Amino acid sequence: xxxxxxxxxxxxxxxxxxxxxxxxxxxxxxxxxxxxxxxxxxxxxxxxxxxxxxxxxxxxxxxxxxxxxxxxxxxxxxxxxxxxxxxxxxxxxxxxxxxxxxxxxxxxxxxxxxxxxxxxxxxxxxxxxxxxxxxxxxxxxxxxxxxxxxxxxxxxxxxxxxxxxxxxxxxxxxxxxxxxxxxxxxxxxxxxxxxxxxxxxxxxxxxxxxxxxxxxxxxxxxxxxxxxxxxxxxxxxxxxxxxxxxxxxxxxxxxxxxxxxxxxxxxxxxxxxxxxxxxxxxxxxxxxxxxxxxxxxxxxxxxxxxxxxxxxxxxxx
Amino acid sequence: xxxxxxxxxxxxxxxxxxxxxxxxxxxxxxxxxxxxxxxxxxxxxxxxxxxxxxxxxxxxxxxxxxxxxxxxxxxxxxxxxxxxxxxxxxxxxxxxxxxxxxxxxxxxxxxxxxxxxxxxxxxxxxxxxxxxxxxxxxxxxxxxxxxxxxxxxxxxxxxxxxxxxxxxxxxxxxxxxxxxxxxxxxxxxxxxxxxxxxxxxxxxxxxxxxxxxxxxxxxxxxxxxxxxxxxxxxxxxxxxxxxxxxxxxxxxxxxxxxxxxxxxxxxxxxxxxxxxxxx
Numbered sequence: 001x002x003x004x005x006x007x008x009x010x011x012x013x014x015x016x017x018x019x020x021x022x023x024x025x026x027x028x029x030x031x032x033x034x035x036x037x038x039x040x041x042x043x044x045x046x047x048x049x050x051x052x053x054x055x056x057x058x059x060x061x062x063x064x065x066x067x068x069x070x071x072x073x074x075x076x077x078x079x080x081x082x083x084x085x086x087x088x089x090x091x092x093x094x095x096x097x098x099x100x101x102x103x104x105x106x107x108x109x110x111x112x113x114x115x116x117x118x119x120x121x122x123x124x125x126x127x128x129x130x131x132x133x134x135x136x137x138x139x140x141x142x143x144x145x146x147x148x149x150x151x152x153x154x155x156x157x158x159x160x161x162x163x164x165x166x167x168x169x170x171x172x173x174x175x176x177x178x179x180x181x182x183x184x185x186x187x188x189x190x191x192x193x194x195x196x197x198x199x200x201x202x203x204x205x206x207x208x209x210x211x212x213x214x215x216x217x218x219x220x221x222x223x224x225x226x227x228x229x230x231x232x233x234x235x236x237x238x239x240x241x242x243x244x245x246x247x248x249x250x251x252x253x254x255x256x257x258x259x260x261x262x263x264x265x266x267x268x269x270x271x272x273x274x275x276x277x278x279x280x281x282x283x284x285x286x287x288x289x290x291x292x293x294x295x296x297x298x299x300x301x302x303x304x305x306x307x308x309x310x311x312x313x314x315x316x317x
Numbered sequence: 318x319x320x321x322x323x324x325x326x327x328x329x330x331x332x333x334x335x336x337x338x339x340x341x342x343x344x345x346x347x348x349x350x351x352x353x354x355x356x357x358x359x360x361x362x363x364x365x366x367x368x369x370x371x372x373x374x375x376x377x378x379x380x381x382x383x384x385x386x387x388x389x390x391x392x393x394x395x396x397x398x399x400x401x402x403x404x405x406x407x408x409x410x411x412x413x414x415x416x417x418x419x420x421x422x423x424x425x426x427x428x429x430x431x432x433x434x435x436x437x438x439x440x441x442x443x444x445x446x447x448x449x450x451x452x453x454x455x456x457x458x459x460x461x462x463x464x465x466x467x468x469x470x471x472x473x474x475x476x477x478x479x480x481x482x483x484x485x486x487x488x489x490x491x492x493x494x495x496x497x498x499x500x501x502x503x504x505x506x507x508x509x510x511x512x513x514x515x516x517x518x519x520x521x522x523x524x525x526x527x528x529x530x531x532x533x534x535x536x537x538x539x540x541x542x543x544x545x546x547x548x549x550x551x552x553x554x555x556x557x558x559x560x561x562x563x564x565x566x567x568x569x570x571x572x573x574x575x576x577x578x579x580x581x582x583x584x585x586x587x588x589x590x591x592x593x594x595x596x
Contacts, residue, residue, distance in 0.1 A: 037404070044467055047466070145568035253530050
């Protein structure tokens, strides 16, 4: 930047009001940046900040159908909603299965994405283009339509999978684990392209000479992957992992649509769906908000790791 | 051709086919006559493609209306978020001010908030807003525009930041020295220069709004004429037997615009800034 400053300053074309330099307005107190931020704030404060605050507020009130429509007074109940959650075996079960499901999704997404990124670096032009296009299509497909197509593929009577496997009449969505399996496959199909494309770009950015040097030193393909590529890509991998954790932990549409709101007796529910069902299904708005707060806090912790990783990567904020 | 290249090619092609297959199957099933869909002898092709499902979907169930609603919401969000995100991105890239880093971190954190959980407070907020501003209350498209604008902004600003930073400041400085006013520099010089980035960002805003399912489901309760696509898709799920032909045709109609946008922007991103600016 200093060189640019020098060249412009050297130009003779300085009008009478030479605030040109000053008007670049690097001064920390100028109101202009705030002026530019004003429209964003006008949207985000009432529609993002305030609801977030309200979510916290609702979670410490007894807020149910009677209060919403019946005009019954809302009472402050402190942390009673949270206490109820701690006592609720169902909440713990769903929290546990959300964590496990998200972890499995993250691992599967990374495994598929990283493998295909490596494949891309070795494949010829046409196969590479083909895979990139296919991945782009899966990436772009709305979660909603992805869900409907995979449901159709695994449909009990008319689904292709059952017909090919010759197991007509088998319902994938009756059993908790096969249902999770099908939903998981759908999610991975949606999310591996992001991992693949990002890691592939990262690998491309590594100078070929580094890998050639490793090869000259007698490193095997696995060794140069494990000892050269992975360490060099570590910051990028962290970002991809954290991003995947955040997405997979928040999963909603696929579960909601494919298992019709959380499966038989809610066996396939995850936190996000559980919060929604508690609030809008059972009209326990206070309790649902408490679940939302718990989720937000968990994601906030993950986000802090993410910000740290960004700083490590040296991305200037 | 080396063996590893051969293996890589085989894996890449297989992965591409598997990845594309669900989309192929969606379009194929949308074109299959109902008899073939219900036949227990599935074939991965059809000899009698028909538009009957598309016709039924677009004609019968008000789907055209829902499609239009989705378009109105998504395009409004895109237009508003482009301007707002552009201004905010200029603020955080072109100025050093107090709390700048805090503001940036807030935009980042906002992207992580589980938006679905916010449906609970937003439902009540929108209900109350409807008392004073009927155009943005429950059952209106306005309410959807507002919430999607809010939820697409943090990411849009985050992304625009990179595009604004990529434009050399020297250009603005030169314009300023030539006597251009602030608004001129902002809207006549910087704005066109970041247009490719704006297009890319807009696609993401469009997709956020277009794909939404939960807000449409929560806010649009009684006004069926204001329903949007994803919720409308559920109409074809029947308790006794799902109308798969209709579902697949509707899904195809919903997927195509996004696919086209996404692929268009992919090319835009690559050729984007190249050559526009000589520094």
